[in-house]
Amino acid sequence: xxxxxxxxxxxxxxxxxxxxxxxxxxxxxxxxxxxxxxxxxxxxxxxxxxxxxxxxxxxxxxxxxxxxxxxxxxxxxxxxxxxxxxxxxxxxxxxxxxxxxxxxxxxxxxxxxx
Numbered sequence: 001x002x003x004x005x006x007x008x009x010x011x012x013x014x015x016x017x018x019x020x021x022x023x024x025x026x027x028x029x030x031x032x033x034x035x036x037x038x039x040x041x042x043x044x045x046x047x048x049x050x051x052x053x054x055x056x057x058x059x060x061x062x063x064x065x066x067x068x069x070x071x072x073x074x075x076x077x078x079x080x081x082x083x084x085x086x087x088x089x090x091x092x093x094x095x096x097x098x099x100x101x102x103x104x105x106x107x108x109x110x111x112x113x114x
Contacts, residue, residue, distance in 0.1 A: 006063045
C-alpha cells in the first residue's frame with residue numbers, strides 16, 4: 001500500500017459482508033477464524049498488512065490495527081475455573097430445591113396485631 005487509506009480501499013473494493021464498515025473484525029472474531037486466515041491475521045505486527053491470502057471464499061488481506069496476546073490459558077487454571085463454576089451452579093440448584101421444599105412444607109399463620 002502506498003499511502004492509501006486501508007478503510008477507504010476496503011469500502012471501495014471489498015465484496016465481503018463488512019465492506020461498508022471498512023472490514024473491521026473484533027479480536028474474538030479473528031480468534032474464531034480457521035486455517036491460514038487465522039494464522040495470517042494472528043501473525044501480523046501492529047499496523048502490518050498481510051500478503052494476499054486465497055481461500056475458497058475469495059482473496060483476503062489483513063491490516064493489524066491492534067495486536068493482543070493469544071496465549072492459550074493453562075489447563076490447570078481452566079480446570080479450576082470449570083470446577084468452581086460447576087460447584088456454584090450445583091449449589092444454586094440445591095439452594096432453589098431447598099427453598100422450594102421449605103415453602104412446600106411451610107405453615108403460614110396470620111395473627112392479628114394490635
